[in-house]
Amino acid sequence: MATIKDIAEKSGYSASTVSRVLNNDQSLSVSDETREKIYEVAEELNYRKKTVRLLVKNIAFLYWLTDIEELEDVYFKTMRIEIEKMARLFNIEMITYKISDGIHQIPDTIEGFIAVGTFSDKELAHLRSITTNGVFLDTSPDPNHFDSVRPDLPQITRKTVDFLIEKGHTEIGFIGGTYHNPNTGEDEMDLRERVFRRYMEQKGLLKDFYIFHRRGFSVESGYLLMKNAIQQLGDQLPTAFYIAADPIAVGCLQALNEYGVAIPNRVSIVSVNNISVTKYVSPPLTTFHIDLREICKNAVQLLLEQVMEKRKLVKTLYIGSELVIRKSTN
Numbered sequence: 001m002a003t004i005k006d007i008a009e010k011s012g013y014s015a016s017t018v019s020r021v022l023n024n025d026q027s028l029s030v031s032d033e034t035r036e037k038i039y040e041v042a043e044e045l046n047y048r049k050k051t052v053r054l055l056v057k058n059i060a061f062l063y064w065l066t067d068i069e070e071l072e073d074v075y076f077k078t079m080r081i082e083i084e085k086m087a088r089l090f091n092i093e094m095i096t097y098k099i100s101d102g103i104h105q106i107p108d109t110i111e112g113f114i115a116v117g118t119f120s121d122k123e124l125a126h127l128r129s130i131t132t133n134g135v136f137l138d139t140s141p142d143p144n145h146f147d148s149v150r151p152d153l154p155q156i157t158r159k160t161v162d163f164l165i166e167k168g169h170t171e172i173g174f175i176g177g178t179y180h181n182p183n184t185g186e187d188e189m190d191l192r193e194r195v196f197r198r199y200m201e202q203k204g205l206l207k208d209f210y211i212f213h214r215r216g217f218s219v220e221s222g223y224l225l226m227k228n229a230i231q232q233l234g235d236q237l238p239t240a241f242y243i244a245a246d247p248i249a250v251g252c253l254q255a256l257n258e259y260g261v262a263i264p265n266r267v268s269i270v271s272v273n274n275i276s277v278t279k280y281v282s283p284p285l286t287t288f289h290i291d292l293r294e295i296c297k298n299a300v301q302l303l304l305e306q307v308m309e310k311r312k313l314v315k316t317l318y319i320g321s322e323l324v325i326r327k328s329t330n
Helices: 004-011 015-022 032-044 067-072 074-089 121-130 153-166 191-202 219-236 246-258 292-309
Strands: 056-064 092-098 112-117 134-137 147-151 172-180 187-189 211-215 240-243 268-273 286-289 316-319 322-324
Touching: 004 015, 004 032, 015 032, 056 074, 056 292, 067 074, 074 092, 074 112, 074 246, 074 292, 112 292, 134 292, 147 153, 147 292, 153 172, 153 191, 153 240, 153 268, 153 286, 172 191, 172 219, 172 246, 191 211, 211 219, 219 240, 219 246, 240 246, 246 268, 292 316
Parallel strands: 056 092, 056 112, 112 134, 134 147, 147 316, 172 211, 172 240, 240 268, 268 286
Antiparallel strands: 172 187, 286 322
16 A cells, blocks of 8 residues: 555655645645645555545536525525535535626636536526536536536436336326526426326326426425316326425425325325425325435536546436335325
């Protein structure tokens, strides 16, 4: 196993300097070239490879959501917290910019960025003009230029339909939100709904009047949408619903309970995200667990590959999920 003495001899620097650099001693005044050389030799000799981390500066975290959007969906708040944790873990000096700051507040001196939220074509073009290093979480708005890490929502959607069909359901509905297109200002169909429609049509089971959506992914939206479904469909209410996100599902459960619709004996519910509250609602929610820690860790690692290793090939990474079966299905 390589020692500090080995690294010192090969790099040409003193053991004291090598030790302080490898331990990220910020009081040490040495050039970036010196630090890079020591890290290069340390990596070459496989010295404590997992703990050798150079301070990475000038990384921007673009949190392109409003306070209301974060409040409505804890999924994004959890993602933000995990990214901040990972930045500390990987010794990254990161500055957060919010949508209210505007894209032109981001300095052209950044080494790279990690981004969450929805970006217009003009904003993406601006990002391309200031850096080639970037990773998007949860979406892939510019797959020809920037990396992305996202849950495999098409797979989750198909697995939900298959799961419900295996349980004997043929009358399956969908409740979800819509995607706001920043280029047109219009609301558009969410990916989960598009895949649901296509897959259900392949199965010969698609019924348009079983599909309900509106702007937002909040508890309130879920309550209003399920209330509309109950009032419009009455006895023709489907026996199962695929819900696009847990906050919506919580609102759906509230409406079903309020109207005395038995869950799961009359209507089964499957959702996405597995936020903490899903274990405690009535009944506890069957939902797909999305590992946000894994998503955020991979995003940071992809960015470091770009910044530190100068990788140019663009990557899009899909993270799998696990169905957590609780009492909202039978």
